[in-house]
Amino acid sequence: MPKIELLTTKEVAKYLKINEKKVYQLIKEGEIPCTRVAGKWLFPKNLIDKWITEGVEKGRDILIAGSNDPFLNMVINQYTRKYFPASLIYYASIGSAKGLTALVQGKALLASTHLFHPETQEYNIPYLSKYLGGEKAVVINLVYREQGFMVKKGNPLGIKGFEDLMRKEIKIINRNKGSGTRLLLDYHLKQISINPEEMKGYENEVNTHLEVGLSVLKGEANVGIGIHYIADFLGLEFIPISWERFDLVILKDNFYIKPIRNFLALLDPLNINLFSQKFLGYDFKDTGKVIFEG
Numbered sequence: 001m002p003k004i005e006l007l008t009t010k011e012v013a014k015y016l017k018i019n020e021k022k023v024y025q026l027i028k029e030g031e032i033p034c035t036r037v038a039g040k041w042l043f044p045k046n047l048i049d050k051w052i053t054e055g056v057e058k059g060r061d062i063l064i065a066g067s068n069d070p071f072l073n074m075v076i077n078q079y080t081r082k083y084f085p086a087s088l089i090y091y092a093s094i095g096s097a098k099g100l101t102a103l104v105q106g107k108a109l110l111a112s113t114h115l116f117h118p119e120t121q122e123y124n125i126p127y128l129s130k131y132l133g134g135e136k137a138v139v140i141n142l143v144y145r146e147q148g149f150m151v152k153k154g155n156p157l158g159i160k161g162f163e164d165l166m167r168k169e170i171k172i173i174n175r176n177k178g179s180g181t182r183l184l185l186d187y188h189l190k191q192i193s194i195n196p197e198e199m200k201g202y203e204n205e206v207n208t209h210l211e212v213g214l215s216v217l218k219g220e221a222n223v224g225i226g227i228h229y230i231a232d233f234l235g236l237e238f239i240p241i242s243w244e245r246f247d248l249v250i251l252k253d254n255f256y257i258k259p260i261r262n263f264l265a266l267l268d269p270l271n272i273n274l275f276s277q278k279f280l281g282y283d284f285k286d287t288g289k290v291i292f293e294g
Contacts, residue, residue, distance in 0.1 A: 005045040012043040016052075062259050065092040066099020066112035067180055068208040069246060070229055071143055071279050075266050082266075087259050093207050096124075097178035100131035103249060109260060111249040112142070114180035118187050123245040125292050136252035139292040140264065143246050144283035146228040147184060149239040150216050159223050159239065162188045171201040173212050173221035180244065181209070181225050188241070210234075228281025243283070247291060264288065 012032075013020045026032040033047035064076070076089045094102070099111035117126040128137055151159050157170060165172055175181040182205075189196050196202045201221055206212055212224035213234045231238035254260055267288030276284050 007043040007045055007048065009041050009043075012048060015045075015048065060086065060259060061088045061090065062110060062263060063090045063092065063102075063108045064099075064110040064112055064248075065094055065102035065108035066110075066249075067096045067114055067246065068093040068210075069112060069142070069145070070209075070227075070233075071275075071282060072112055074275060075263075078266050078271075079263050083259075083262060087262070089263070095176050095179035095182075095207070097127075097131065100127065100249060103137075103251060104132045104135055109250065109254050109257075110263075112246070113249055114145070114244050114246040116180065116184055116187060116244065124247045124249065128249070128292075128294075132251075136294060137292075138250045138252055138255050138290060140248045140250070140267070141245060141286040141289050141291050142248050142267070143279075143287060144243050144285070145246055146240060146243050146281040147181065147225060148228060148231070148241045149223050150213050150226045150231045150234075150236045151223050151239065152216060152219075153235060153237050155237045155239070157222055162192055162194065165189075165199055165223065166194060168200070170222045172199060172204075173215040173224040174202055174205050175212065175225070176205045176207050179207075180246075181212075184241070184244070185225055229279055232280045238281075245286075245291075252293070 007015060009020055009023050013023045016023070023032070027034055027041060032043070033051055034041050034043045036042070064072070073091070076091055079087075079089050092102070092108070096111075096113035096115045099108065099113055102108040103111040113124050113127075115124050115127050117123065120126050125139060128139075149159055151157065157167075158164070159170065164170060174185070186196060189199075204221070206215065209226040209230040212226040213230045213236055215221045216224050216236060217234050225241065228238050228240070250260060269287070272284050272287050276282065
């Protein structure tokens, strides 16, 4: 059996050219291969070398975490066709707020977000200080989208606004906590002093606009909030609420890495114009534009 070279905390810090405090942080987060013997942390050097190599390999790929969007899916598919197998994109639809959390934790390179900030009537930028903890970021617009109520064709229950959601015969389907659509619903309910807990179906959550639409289509709910594109795709009636800005957030340190630059290049107007007519309820006026840098 070959002898395994073990590094101490001090030695692995020197080997990785980081301080010991950072090593303990990596241990706590379960990010670095190690074992504890008699109360002392030890690091198998062969596993550390493998961990470094795997990190280099992962640096060729992109993980996007955050809000769900059909147009973003299309751009991801374009990237995959163009750059696979050299690079691949993974997309986790976990909601806007969790996407920003994943970004600052280093679990994602891009966060997709559409968080409305009532006090400023702005999208996304006011939340950066809350979720990124001082990390510098670049915000790039992907699209503007129209949000509204999705109901069955002909709107059989005559739903017109948020007040109707409190009617006894109406059951809603909700989005997951931390999603931009959930935040939009809660904002409007607060504006008209409605307690969401008294609303039928408020506790029923799904993660995507498509799931909302399918729930309405199958009769599991009478109404849900989603984007115009999905309502049209499923043949549902759409009652407009508002337009929103949907952005991509990137930590400044990652902005110039090659996979990110290749992905953002796909937001070029000449490329977007080839597909824009297919997306009802979208506005591409600022697609690819840097909205904020700080």
